[in-house]
Amino acid sequence: MSDSKKQLVFISMTIIFLFMLSNSRGYSETEGIEGIPMTITARAEVAQRIDYQSLSLEDCLALARKYNPGLIGATERIQELVADYQAAKSRFFPRLVLVSYYERTNPDRLSAGGGLTTQPLFKEEALVSVSGKQILYDGGKTYYNSRAAERGAEAQGQEVLRTADEVAFTITEAFYRLIEAKENLRVAREALQQRLDFASLTEAFFKAGKVTQLDSLRARSQVSEAEQAKIEAENAVSLAREILARSIGVKEDAPLDITGRLSDELTPAADINSLWQKALKTNPEIKRLDLEIEQSQTQIKSVRGAYFPEISLQGDLGVRHHDLGGTKGEWLGGVFIEFPFFKGGLTSAQVAKASSQYLQSIEKKRDRLDSLKVNLAAAWRDHENAHQGVITTRQTVVTNEESYASAQALYRNGKAIGLDVLQTQVDLTGSRFNTIKYAAAYEIARARIRQIIGSGLSESYQQRNIGGQNK
Numbered sequence: 001m002s003d004s005k006k007q008l009v010f011i012s013m014t015i016i017f018l019f020m021l022s023n024s025r026g027y028s029e030t031e032g033i034e035g036i037p038m039t040i041t042a043r044a045e046v047a048q049r050i051d052y053q054s055l056s057l058e059d060c061l062a063l064a065r066k067y068n069p070g071l072i073g074a075t076e077r078i079q080e081l082v083a084d085y086q087a088a089k090s091r092f093f094p095r096l097v098l099v100s101y102y103e104r105t106n107p108d109r110l111s112a113g114g115g116l117t118t119q120p121l122f123k124e125e126a127l128v129s130v131s132g133k134q135i136l137y138d139g140g141k142t143y144y145n146s147r148a149a150e151r152g153a154e155a156q157g158q159e160v161l162r163t164a165d166e167v168a169f170t171i172t173e174a175f176y177r178l179i180e181a182k183e184n185l186r187v188a189r190e191a192l193q194q195r196l197d198f199a200s201l202t203e204a205f206f207k208a209g210k211v212t213q214l215d216s217l218r219a220r221s222q223v224s225e226a227e228q229a230k231i232e233a234e235n236a237v238s239l240a241r242e243i244l245a246r247s248i249g250v251k252e253d254a255p256l257d258i259t260g261r262l263s264d265e266l267t268p269a270a271d272i273n274s275l276w277q278k279a280l281k282t283n284p285e286i287k288r289l290d291l292e293i294e295q296s297q298t299q300i301k302s303v304r305g306a307y308f309p310e311i312s313l314q315g316d317l318g319v320r321h322h323d324l325g326g327t328k329g330e331w332l333g334g335v336f337i338e339f340p341f342f343k344g345g346l347t348s349a350q351v352a353k354a355s356s357q358y359l360q361s362i363e364k365k366r367d368r369l370d371s372l373k374v375n376l377a378a379a380w381r382d383h384e385n386a387h388q389g390v391i392t393t394r395q396t397v398v399t400n401e402e403s404y405a406s407a408q409a410l411y412r413n414g415k416a417i418g419l420d421v422l423q424t425q426v427d428l429t430g431s432r433f434n435t436i437k438y439a440a441a442y443e444i445a446r447a448r449i450r451q452i453i454g455s456g457l458s459e460s461y462q463q464r465n466i467g468g469q470n471k
Contacts, residue, residue: 056259061168067249070163077156091138102124105121127319129320137308137309137310166451171244174247177444178240179261191428195225199216218422244256269446275380286369289364306346312336313336315333317331394435396431408424
């Protein structure tokens with residue numbers, strides 16, 4: 001092999017090696033979104049090192065912002081769509097291709113003109129060249145594709161906020177369900193103690209001959225029922241704690257407990273029409289649907305660009321070597337026009353698909369608006385029912401407490417029977433359970449209204465996690 005050919009092969013292999021080396025860099029972090037420096041695995045490992053004890057509602061929401069798997073997954077998808085945008089935008093820049101090859105050819109072949117020749121033909125050929133292509137006009141495909149991809153990334157950003165609001169509601173509901181279960185357990189323990197005290201009093205009266213054995217048996221029966229209610233309340237606390245832990249995203253054996261209580265100050269909800277008007281402006285799901293409609297419109301313009309010719313500036317610069325004739329540099333440059341004459345109906349099918357997706361997006365938004373309005377009306381109704389329920393049951397508790405105290409005093413003086421006391425105990429316990437139920441339902445309904453409006457976890461999450469994604 002001649003020295004010039006060896007040098008040519010060495011140069012080509014060096015260029016190829018450097019090109020492969022430049023693309024071998026690995027990444028250990030998620031990049032491209034401001035405020036999200038960790039991968040999913042890294043965040044999960046951090047989550048497992050935290051001790052979750054005596055959490056407030058704000059603590060639970062803060063942990064969910066970082067460790068809830070659904071929220072993290074939705075955030076990570078932004079990276080995928082940002083990459084789509086970068087890929088679409090890359091066609092604005094020139095495309096450079098390195099070509100290098102070495103081949104051996106039969107020297108007994110026909111000449112270039114097809115006839116026999118007495119002149120020897122080359123049998124070895126090597127080439128190193130760089131080709132470049134810069135699109136000047138492509139019917140707007142590149143421009144509209146990049147815009148559509150950008151809208152897709154923005155739509156996913158709103159989807160992250162929607163997921164954040166959904167997680168906020170889920171965490172809030174689980175938090176107040178746990179408070180409700182703990183309050184029910186407290187009432188169940190108090191009720192059990194009341195029934196134990198009354199059973200002891202009845203047993204003493206029975207031994208003194210003041211009441212019958214039936215009264216004693218009834219009192220013991222009420223003790224058994226109260227013990228069963230206490231066990232069920234304890235199981236409800238364990239289940240509610242497990243649901244809250246899973247909603248946050250902590251590991252299974254992480255110890256978790258909360259601090260907090262049901263609110264004493266209750267306020268009625270705002271007018272439902274004003275709430276709906278606010279939701280139309282701030283709900284991230286509605287914003288996402290608007291962006292998806294805009295993306296579909298842009299996609300139609302993009303696929304229609306295939307009906308137009310593509311104009312590009314192309315050039316090639318390289319060095320070719322033959323074993324006969326030596327080594328010589330060569331170049332090529334010019335303006336090229338490619339017109340799609342026949343593509344088997346591909347472009348028209350793509351236009352029809354994009355148009356159908358656009359119409360689907362419009363109908364999807366209309367359907368979702370109807371569903372959101374119904375959901376808001378249901379949440380508003382639950383809020384108002386719970387608000388009134390708390391007021392009513394609180395008054396009932398006061399009445400039943402007075403009835404229980406009166407019945408117990410009359411029973412001690414022999415002016416009432418044991419059944420009267422047992423009935424007032426049941427009424428008092430039931431009214432306390434109802435108060436707790438309505439108070440928890442009030443907090444959950446209020447959280448549901450915030451979710452639909454779009455003013456829950458998403459605002460702080462947007463500031464902390466995806467505020468700079470479109471910069």
